[in-house]
Amino acid sequence: MSTEKSPPKAKAVKKPRANPISRMRRERGSDVFQTLRDMAISYQLKPGERLSEIELAARLGVSRTPVREALARLVTEGFLEPCTRGYMRRPLQVQDVLDMYEARMAVERECLRYAVERASQTQIDEMQSFLDKSRAAAPGTAVRELVEFDEAFHNRIAQMSGNGELARMLGNLNERVRFIRWIDMEKVGRDSTQKEHGAIADAIARRDNQAAAQLMDEHIALRREQIVEAVTQGLARIFLADELA
Missing domain, CATH: 1.10.10.10 (Winged helix-like DNA-binding domain superfamily/Winged helix DNA-binding domain)
Incomplete structure (x- = not known):
């Protein structure tokens, strides 16, 4: 045993x-x-x-x-x-807004470059489906919702880049310029924005990096005078709301 x-x-x-x-x-x-x-x-x-x-x-x-x-x-x-x-x-100042738009453009360029190289066909098809859905938004859709659609399109491109850090940076910049974009969207309107989104999506589908980059730059660029006007309007709204309350 x-x-x-x-x-x-x-x-x-x-x-x-x-x-x-x-x-x-x-x-x-x-x-x-x-x-x-x-x-x-x-x-x-x-x-x-x-x-x-x-x-x-x-x-x-x-x-x-x-x-x-x-x-x-x-x-x-x-x-x-x-x-x-x-x-x-932080104060709402023209130079700060201009700096953020320049930073956003730099990040968007990199997101787009990687998206053209890396995006799967499934992701490209999903982006087209998203654009079809956003185009179907009812007339009179609130400006804030239109900006949400616009941000969602750009966030999709960032996700398609496969770079989480770039996506995070873009998300932060979008939040910080969102107030100005609400004001700008009132003048630009949805039709112009939708056409530009469609052209960018087509360039990605063709894997045409040069065309996509040029279209993106034209889409998000704001001239200094536009930023001055938007900041002026923004400050008026912020402080006028208190006077009317």
């Missing part, structure tokens, strides 16, 4: 239980960040306005901690900047 002992059984490792309080705090923090980011995008946080953690926390009905964390993130994303004893909404 063998006297060898069986090796001891390994003890099962218990997985740590998810802490519901921690999860609730994370979710609340995410909600606070999203709310404040939306307020920054639409300039409910006024250009140059100093932000109070206490006032924002009371306004949102939360503690100061998620507000403080959200404000710090909004600095890194370019919506806010540090000031004495806190943060303020």
Whole structure:
């Protein structure tokens, strides 16, 4: 008879239980960040306005901690900047908007170049289907929804590039110029935008990098005088809304 002992059984490792309080705090923090980011995008946080953690926390009905964390993130994303004893909404200035459009054009060019090289036929077909759907939007569609369609088209190209970092950079730039694009879309209208999207999509389908790049540059470029006009209109809307309230 063998006297060898069986090796001891390994003890099962218990997985740590998810802490519901921690999860609730994370979710609340995410909600606070999203709310404040939306307020920054639409300039409910006024250009140059100093932000109070206490006032924002009371306004949102939360503690100061998620507000403080959200404000710090909004600095890194370019919506806010540090000031004495806190943060303020970055001013709406012509040069800043011009810089963002130049940066957006550079990122879009790279996204497009890679998309022409890497996009699968399935992705190209899906892009065409998306354009058909956006063209079918009812007349009188709200400007904000038209801008959403436009951003979605450009985001598709970024995804087709296969480069997640470029897609992330484009997403941030789109959010930061969205307010100006709402104003610009009112003048440009959907017909012009849809035609330009269709031409870009056709160039991608043909794998014609040169034509696609030229069409994209013409599509997203704004002259300095256009930016001056859009910023002027934007500032009037932001501050006139308070006077009319």
